[in-house]
Amino acid sequence: MLIDSHVNLHAAQFDEDREAVIDRARAAGVGMMVEISDSLSTFEATHALAVAHPDIWCSVGAHPHEARHHLDMTAADLIERAGRPRVVGIGECGLDFHYDLSPRDQQEAVFRTHVAAARRTGLPLVVHTREADDRMAAILREEQGEGPFKFLMHCYTSGAELAEQATKMGAWFSISGIATFKAAEDVRAVIRAMPADRIIVETDCPYLAPVPHRGRRNEPAYVGHVLQALADIRGWSLEAAEARTTDAFFALFDRIPRPVG
Incomplete structure (x- = not known):
């Protein structure tokens, strides 16, 4: 089964043809998608x-770009929404020190609120991290010390040291179209060292379209290119990559029933 673990189908880029995009994904063999929340203001969509x-x-x-708008959000607010049918994860949340669209202290505070909700619900935490390796590692260590929680390092392009520390804390990792980019050898080097049983794939559509679609709007239908890149990087057959990532996906998102057959 092809699974796209991170889509943003609520985004305005899909307003003209959202259902056609979903149909194309199914036609390409995508059997499951996880639609990711980026703000409570768009959660209903x-x-x-x-x-x-x-x-x-x-x-x-x-x-994290939206943290400044969520300073009053509590873990209880997230937990209440997480109790709805078909909600299977907490996030996307984390730290983004590249754009700093929210002040860093606010990003950290809102991130810890998400961690608390993940710990209390048992749902996996979808973590965004960019140019914040040291603080991300420190917060994950501190929060794990308060009590365990499952977490996914989404669209991982950060350094090898953070990846190693996150691995020791039991992290899963998701691979995006960046793995297909010619200049991303540093990303591929980190992927080679990731735990084989805790890697999944995503498009992060409409962003980060993989080669050969780079520069266009990304779609879930393109996730097969990411899976092929992962197979090539790890030296796996495509069938083995599909089986491994499917197993890892259902181990992480364990509220989703695994189809039989």
Whole structure:
């Protein structure tokens, strides 16, 4: 089964042809998608997509860019929404020190709120991290010390040291179209060292379209290119890569029933 573990189908880039995009994904063999929440203000749209489609599930959370708008958000707010049908993750949340669209202290505070919700619900935490390796590692260590929680390092392009520390804490990792970019050898080097049983794939559509679609709007239908890149990087057959990533996906998102047969 092809699974796209991170889609943003609620994004405005899909307003003209959202259902056609979903149909193309199915035609390309994508059997499941996780629609990711980036703000509580768009959560209703995110959740509606999951409710309307049997092959789409969703998360609830606020991207670090949006942290400044979620300072009053509590873990209870996230937990309440996480109790709805078809909500299977907390996030996307984390730290983004590249754009700094929210102050760093606010990003950290809102990230810890998400961690608390993940710990209390048992749902996996979808973590965004960019140019924040040291602080991300420190927060994950501190929060793991308060109590365990499952987490996914989404679209991982950060350094090898953070990847190693996250691996020791039990992290899963998701690979995006960046792995196909010619200049991304440093990313591929980190992928080669990731735990083989905790890697999944994503498009992060409409962003980061893989080669040969780079520069265009990304779609879930393109996730097969990411899977092929992962297979090539790890020296796996395509069939083995599909089986491994499928197993890892259902181990992480364990609220989603695994199809039989």
